[in-house]
Amino acid sequence: MRSWASGSGPARGEGQRNAGRAHRAASFARIAFFRSTRGNQPAVAVELLISESKIRDRLEVMGRQIQGDYRDKPLTIVAVLTGSLIALADLVRQIRIPLRIALVQASSYRGATTNATTLVVNEAFAPDVAGRDVLLLDDILDTGQTLSALVEHLKDRGAATVRTAVLLRKIGRQIVPIEPDYCGFVIPDAFVVGYGLDYNDEYRHLPYVGVLREG
Ligand code: IMP
Ligand code: MG
Numbered sequence: 001m002r003s004w005a006s007g008s009g010p011a012r013g014e015g016q017r018n019a020g021r022a023h024r025a026a027s028f029a030r031i032a033f034f035r036s037t038r039g040n041q042p043a044v045a046v047e048l049l050i051s052e053s054k055i056r057d058r059l060e061v062m063g064r065q066i067q068g069d070y071r072d073k074p075l076t077i078v079a080v081l082t083g084s085l086i087a088l089a090d091l092v093r094q095i096r097i098p099l100r101i102a103l104v105q106a107s108s109y110r111g112a113t114t115n116a117t118t119l120v121v122n123e124a125f126a127p128d129v130a131g132r133d134v135l136l137l138d139d140i141l142d143t144g145q146t147l148s149a150l151v152e153h154l155k156d157r158g159a160a161t162v163r164t165a166v167l168l169r170k171i172g173r174q175i176v177p178i179e180p181d182y183c184g185f186v187i188p189d190a191f192v193v194g195y196g197l198d199y200n201d202e203y204r205h206l207p208y209v210g211v212l213r214e215g
Contacts, residue, residue: 063094083139130158
């Protein structure tokens with residue numbers, strides 16, 4: 001059994017907006033209390049990694065930090081669909097300053113003949129961010145490709161500033177250097193579901209974050 005320390009402390013410089021470093025994720029060995037069998041598909045268990053109450057407490061802290069950092073600024077939270085929806089709903093209710101909410105969808109496609117990935121951004125629900133202070137919210141920072149591409153995209157759209165917030169940051173997978181300004185939890189390199197995160201578009205509704213295990 002291993003427990004995981006935060007690999008990333010607060011961002012240096014630029015104040016302590018990231019203060020309250022990413023919390024340690026719970027260790028793996030907890031009860032699997034979501035189990036499903038369907039048809040002849042293998043049984044799947046979700047092992048608890050971060051409990052509902054830990055997420056609630058952490059989002060409360062993050063919300064307070066964001067509230068302090070964006071006082072008197074025209075804040076727009078741009079949430080990346082679909083994974084960040086649940087974090088968005090819980091986070092914004094901890095922020096007691098005026099803000100706007102926008103949604104973007106980003107899908108990456110790997111070229112058939114090359115390894116290059118193209119990110120396609122759908123902004124059907126994203127109002128104008130020109131001149132706004134944007135906080136981009138995603139469920140998880142994995143390779144970093146989505147978040148860094150979206151940061152550039154929002155700057156191109158004329159956002160005054162763009163910072164990033166993620167519920168989870170996976171250790172050992174990042175290929176694009178980007179430091180999130182607000183990070184909920186640092187987690188090990190495992191495939192996680194729940195609290196917005198999916199596997200094949202399922203499991204998003206679980207109120208906790210867990211590791212998907214077969215069998
Ligand atoms: P990145 O561009 O590699 O950082 O990918 C980020 C996206 O990959 C996230 O928005 C998630 O949708 C997805 N993703 C990465 N790791 C996981 C995981 O463990 N579970 C579910 N989705 C994940
Ligand atoms: Mg996603």
